[in-house]
Amino acid sequence: MKYARLTKEQFEELHKEFINFLATQSITADEWAKLKAEKPEVAEQELDVFSDLIWEGVLNKVKYLEHISPNQLMLFHVTDAFMELIAVKIDDKSIDITTQYGYKWLQQNLHDDKVSLYTSSKAITEDRNKDLFILIQQGAVITKGELYTYFANLLGE
Numbered sequence: 001m002k003y004a005r006l007t008k009e010q011f012e013e014l015h016k017e018f019i020n021f022l023a024t025q026s027i028t029a030d031e032w033a034k035l036k037a038e039k040p041e042v043a044e045q046e047l048d049v050f051s052d053l054i055w056e057g058v059l060n061k062v063k064y065l066e067h068i069s070p071n072q073l074m075l076f077h078v079t080d081a082f083m084e085l086i087a088v089k090i091d092d093k094s095i096d097i098t099t100q101y102g103y104k105w106l107q108q109n110l111h112d113d114k115v116s117l118y119t120s121s122k123a124i125t126e127d128r129n130k131d132l133f134i135l136i137q138q139g140a141v142i143t144k145g146e147l148y149t150y151f152a153n154l155l156g157e
Contacts, residue, residue, distance in 0.1 A: 001048040001051070001052060002052045002055070002056075002130070003051065003052055003055035003056075003133050004051065004055070004133075004137070005047060005048055005051045006047075006050070006051045006054060010054075011047075014054065017054070018050055021046075021050050021053070022046070025046070027046075055129075055133065056129060058142070059128075059129035059132050059133060060129065062078055062132050062142050063077065063078055063079075063145060064076060064077055064078065064142070064143045064144060064145030064148050065078065065132065065135055065136070065140040065141065065142060065143065066140060066141055066143045066147060066148070067135065067138065067139050067140040067141075068097065068098055069098070069139070070096040070097065070098055070102070071089065071090045071091075071092075071093065071095070071096070071097070072087065072088065072089050072090070072097075073087065073088040073097060073106075073147070074086075074087050074088075074140070075087070075088075075147050075148040075151060076135065076140070076148070077145065077148050077152075078124070078128070078132065079124075080124065080128075081123065081124055082121050082122065082123055082124060083121070083122050083123075083124060083131070084119070084120075084121050085118075085119065085120040085121070085122075086117070086118070086119050086148060086151045086152060086155065087117070087118040087119075087120070088106070088115065088116070088117055088118075088151070089115070089116045089117075089118070090102075090106065090114055090115055091113075091114045091115075091116065092114045095114070110154070117151070117155065119155065
């Protein structure tokens with residue numbers, strides 16, 4: 001397995017897609033029930049393959065990721081060749097930008113000495129999707145890039 005198995009809730013949400021996946025493997029509903037009962041390890045493998053296919057499809061479409069922690073905002077723009085990063089760091093432990101108050105403070109104090117803005121760029125490795133998946137496992141979420149765009153414009157990039 002390349003990524004992670006989907007959760008029970010995700011499988012329920014993707015029920016129709018999973019049925020279609022089994023159909024492409026020529027596995028009927030009765031055969032699936034029999035497979036789960038008699039060869040659970042094979043059924044587990046099918047769940048893993050389906051999970052990887054879903055993750056691959058999602059990761060192929062990722063253009064922006066965000067990771068927000070109490071004192072840091074990391075905004076990623078992902079292209080085919082590069083991953084661009086804009087990082088915002090707050091050098092005041094009393095300000096938590098994951099709260100409404102802290103985020104509003106950041107918006108109003110972007111030029112404060114306690115706020116540092118950094119940019120970075122790195123080439124995408126051979127396994128772009130694996131790199132993105134690691135960021136997601138570490139807490140990044142897929143976004144449409146509004147925050148990245150806002151800060152890129154602010155920095156004149």
